[in-house]
Amino acid sequence: MGDTTSLERMTDHTPRLDHVVLWVRDPVAAADFYEKAVGLRPVRLPEFVSGQAPFPSVRVSEETILDLMPLTAAERMTMLPGSADSAGHPVNHVCLSFDGDGFEALRARLEERAVPVSDLSYGSFGARGEARRAFYFRDPDGNIFEARHYE
Structure with missing residues (x-):
């Protein structure tokens, strides 16, 4: 595969992995682990710490992130019946x-x-x-x- 330009990516309709949500006890500590141990750059960490974002993420690639969802948010997961039950089940x-x-x-x-x-x-x-x-x-x-x- 050769390099692709932004225009090529916009016209390529191949599905891509956008994000994976991980349940974590302490999003700040998790972001620190992923940055220092795994080498993934934090995204929205200052916004999370200041209360401006509900969770931080870490960047896997230009197109993919891992969301570091606090376990305390499980009770608010109402997008589908049973969503809150996924907490603790990685x-x-x-x-x-x-x-x-x-x-x-x-x-x-x-x-x-x-x-x-x-x-x-x-x-x-x-x-x-x-x-x-x-x-x-x-x-x-x-x-x-x-x-x-x-x-």
């Missing part, structure tokens, strides 16, 4: 892909912070085919992540 896992250097840097940052990581696995299937290497870790709220790289 998805199986979320997978983030990195280039080789980013993959190594992530593992090193997690280990520096004593975050347990799984053994490496090889050849697991994902959105871009078989990954060269992968491993799993948990965030401080118990959400499970897989990190992988393809190249």
